[in-house]
Amino acid sequence: MVENSKVDAAATNGKKMPSSNASSSHSEKGAEAKPPQKKLSNKELKMLKKKAKAAKRAARKAANQNGQQSSQGVKTASHIKKQMISAKIKDSNVRIPPMFGHLETREERISASPVIASIVHPSILSLTLKMSTYKVVGSTSRCVAMLDAFKDVIKSYKTPQGTSLQRNLTSHLSHQIEYLKTGRPLSISMGNAIRWLKQRISLVPIDMSDDDGKKMLLDEIDQFIKEKIVYSDRVIAEYASRHIQNNFKILTYAHSQVLAELFQYCAIEQEKHFEIFIIDSRPLFEGKKLAKELAQHQNIKCHYNLINSLSSVLEKSNIDFCFLGAHAMLSNGRLYSRVGTALVAMAAKKKNIPVLVCCESLKFSDKVQLDSVTLNELGDSDDLINTRPFNKVGFNLQQYLNKIEERKGHRNGSNNGGHNGNRNRSNDNEADVVDDGKDTILRNWKELRKLYILNILYDLTPPDYIQKVITELGALPPSSVPVILREYKSIS
Amino acid sequence: MSSSEHKLDILVDSFVNKLKRRQITGSYQVAHETCQFLMRVTSSSRWQSPEEFIALIRSIGQRIVKAQPREFAAGNVLRRVLALVRDEISDRSASASADNAPVNTAMFRLLVPPPDKQEQENNAQQGQNTRKIERKDDLRSIVIQGIRDLIDEIASVHENIAQMTVEMIHDNEVLLTPTPGSETVLNFLLKASLKRKFTVLITENYPNDIKLCHKAAKKLAEANIETVIIPDSTIYAVMSRVGKVLIGARAVFANGGCVTASGVATACECAKEYRTPVFAVAGLYKFSPNYPFDRDTLIEVGNSGKVLPYKDSDLVGKCEVTNPVLDYVPPEFIDIYITNIGGFSPNFIYRIVLDNYRTDDVDFS
Numbered sequence: 001m002v003e004n005s006k007v008d009a010a011a012t013n014g015k016k017m018p019s020s021n022a023s024s025s026h027s028e029k030g031a032e033a034k035p036p037q038k039k040l041s042n043k044e045l046k047m048l049k050k051k052a053k054a055a056k057r058a059a060r061k062a063a064n065q066n067g068q069q070s071s072q073g074v075k076t077a078s079h080i081k082k083q084m085i086s087a088k089i090k091d092s093n094v095r096i097p098p099m100f101g102h103l104e105t106r107e108e109r110i111s112a113s114p115v116i117a118s119i120v121h122p123s124i125l126s127l128t129l130k131m132s133t134y135k136v137v138g139s140t141s142r143c144v145a146m147l148d149a150f151k152d153v154i155k156s157y158k159t160p161q162g163t164s165l166q167r168n169l170t171s172h173l174s175h176q177i178e179y180l181k182t183g184r185p186l187s188i189s190m191g192n193a194i195r196w197l198k199q200r201i202s203l204v205p206i207d208m209s210d211d212d213g214k215k216m217l218l219d220e221i222d223q224f225i226k227e228k229i230v231y232s233d234r235v236i237a238e239y240a241s242r243h244i245q246n247n248f249k250i251l252t253y254a255h256s257q258v259l260a261e262l263f264q265y266c267a268i269e270q271e272k273h274f275e276i277f278i279i280d281s282r283p284l285f286e287g288k289k290l291a292k293e294l295a296q297h298q299n300i301k302c303h304y305n306l307i308n309s310l311s312s313v314l315e316k317s318n319i320d321f322c323f324l325g326a327h328a329m330l331s332n333g334r335l336y337s338r339v340g341t342a343l344v345a346m347a348a349k350k351k352n353i354p355v356l357v358c359c360e361s362l363k364f365s366d367k368v369q370l371d372s373v374t375l376n377e378l379g380d381s382d383d384l385i386n387t388r389p390f391n392k393v394g395f396n397l398q399q400y401l402n403k404i405e406e407r408k409g410h411r412n413g414s415n416n417g418g419h420n421g422n423r424n425r426s427n428d429n430e431a432d433v434v435d436d437g438k439d440t441i442l443r444n445w446k447e448l449r450k451l452y453i454l455n456i457l458y459d460l461t462p463p464d465y466i467q468k469v470i471t472e473l474g475a476l477p478p479s480s481v482p483v484i485l486r487e488y489k490s491i492s
Numbered sequence: 493m494s495s496s497e498h499k500l501d502i503l504v505d506s507f508v509n510k511l512k513r514r515q516i517t518g519s520y521q522v523a524h525e526t527c528q529f530l531m532r533v534t535s536s537s538r539w540q541s542p543e544e545f546i547a548l549i550r551s552i553g554q555r556i557v558k559a560q561p562r563e564f565a566a567g568n569v570l571r572r573v574l575a576l577v578r579d580e581i582s583d584r585s586a587s588a589s590a591d592n593a594p595v596n597t598a599m600f601r602l603l604v605p606p607p608d609k610q611e612q613e614n615n616a617q618q619g620q621n622t623r624k625i626e627r628k629d630d631l632r633s634i635v636i637q638g639i640r641d642l643i644d645e646i647a648s649v650h651e652n653i654a655q656m657t658v659e660m661i662h663d664n665e666v667l668l669t670p671t672p673g674s675e676t677v678l679n680f681l682l683k684a685s686l687k688r689k690f691t692v693l694i695t696e697n698y699p700n701d702i703k704l705c706h707k708a709a710k711k712l713a714e715a716n717i718e719t720v721i722i723p724d725s726t727i728y729a730v731m732s733r734v735g736k737v738l739i740g741a742r743a744v745f746a747n748g749g750c751v752t753a754s755g756v757a758t759a760c761e762c763a764k765e766y767r768t769p770v771f772a773v774a775g776l777y778k779f780s781p782n783y784p785f786d787r788d789t790l791i792e793v794g795n796s797g798k799v800l801p802y803k804d805s806d807l808v809g810k811c812e813v814t815n816p817v818l819d820y821v822p823p824e825f826i827d828i829y830i831t832n833i834g835g836f837s838p839n840f841i842y843r844i845v846l847d848n849y850r851t852d853d854v855d856f857s
Binding site: 303 | 666691697698706710722724725726728754755758761804807810811813815819
């Protein structure tokens, strides 16, 4: 295993290049890859590209020959993938309700495994962990966090000998993305950002030095974040703030970054006074985050309710507008968002409250989908067995905690004759205060063969409930989503 | 005399306190306890005439309803007993008058002049005097027998409702129940599982019913029913796959609306949106002759610490938090009510109510 890892480390960079057997093409390319100071003509450029291609072909051929002798040293994309899979934590215990059997399950990987550690950048590792434990959550913040991590990756990236940045960086990133996906599936915004980034990488001029190319990419990523997220949110907030007037009552669901910005913008810069009704739900309680951000403003009166009191909230308080965030806008005008959004939108619509969706155009997707069941993200069922708000821990930490618990159990087991009853009683009292997570009715739910716990993360809101979608490009009806996709495809 | 009154006072006080302290909760429990309580009241109280007894029950009813206005079952049981007494009185006066002058039962007698009224009244007076004493004890035993029947009825509610399972569920159906805390629903499903194979989606109803939900889910799964626990937010996402929505009502009103656990109104609205049939199960003792004119008076509000625990100290005090325990579901969201005396459409409920209660007793005050 140790040897293997060493080989891996060596081979990570030279993905398609066995170290020994491609020396001929090596020297050739090494000479040429030196950045020419003067600007090359088109013809020369073409020649360069051709040569690079030829070199690659030769390398691949050599690799194939070599592969038969020592398959250990080879590092093809599929090979890496295979090794990634082998690092997977096998959890046969995952149980999905029959209706939802088609949905992908989360697969955590041991980040400590040498294979993974040699391929995946530490920032990606930490980001994956943060995402899988919902420390980084929400389409926008996940996308920004990912781009920031990619910046780290690009900064510490070195083009291995014998290949070019344009070609190798993309595949290097692919491995990072592959790992990132294991934490949680990519969001639509992340997918769009990745597509953009890969395109930008391929457009780095071939005659540019690696350092310059990296710097250019880093600048472009910063630019992208500013343009597509920061300024877009600002524009959306400015536009949507027209709908919020003094003493208005606004209904919203869970947490959305752009909505938080909108409400803060209205409260601070426009000094409007309004009431906000935050509806929240299990298991993530994202609405608390929004409430924390907004409750500190004097202009905003915060109401916090869980989704079961939705009908009471709508009945009692005269809501003026319902603002919703988005995970994605699908091409058929449907809103793909945190599970529960559809319920809120429906209830608001039935009470004739206009439903407005704030969504950056980055989140527009050309996918179409008709119901929430066919395509969705499955969360961990265990997140729902606690009757109290939970704190999700990663797999490794959980194992560590279990071990500690076990040790404690051993120690207690040896010396607690009369203690036991006492402890139980105090447990009962504490149950209302402390979330110990173990003391639930369904602690052993997996032993019940017929019991399933469904934890899907998104649902689909039909366009009939949505009055309009506010993007940085303007406000439009949900039916116009494909128009935006069509018109702006060339620009982004 | 005074000692027996004192005894009665103690009886009533202890029952009212139990209700106030929520030592008796849940409509089934409340109905049952109220019956037992009424039995004791009937046997220990002293009264001269049936009218006096009615007044006594009404005054007790007033106190009980005031003590716990949202436990409708208690008031309903009282009304059932009152109706019983009133029926008995009218039966007697009918039979008393029948002794002397048979009521016009046939068409051709309509035109015959009635017998002299004065004479008839005299006869009735005489009869009353002679029967007065025997009648009182008679009435007492009849009322006690009636209450016993009522107890039997309440005890067998679940079985009677469960008889309808075969008509309501087909094989491999997916049912959704947004009221995990309802005993009636749980019993209905358990009974149904003997005859049909189906899947139950059960919502958590966080925060008020989540423990009950887990208990119910465990019971269902142990009975070999495919059970899926879903968070409340997931109702819309799965509704397209649901065959029928099954709700347990806490109280049913004369207009066909019902009060039940919070969150159910939204679930039923969602079902309506998907054209999924909604059926409510409720024992007859949950039917209330009132009309839900004011939604706010019906909805009970619970501990908001369950919504926002004190752990979130930076939010507590800054946010306004409410935790309604109940929800009002309007009749248009419900397709049928399954009761222990059969299934009814919501717009027929007023009739069932009229059958079981007297209009004089709708309001105790």
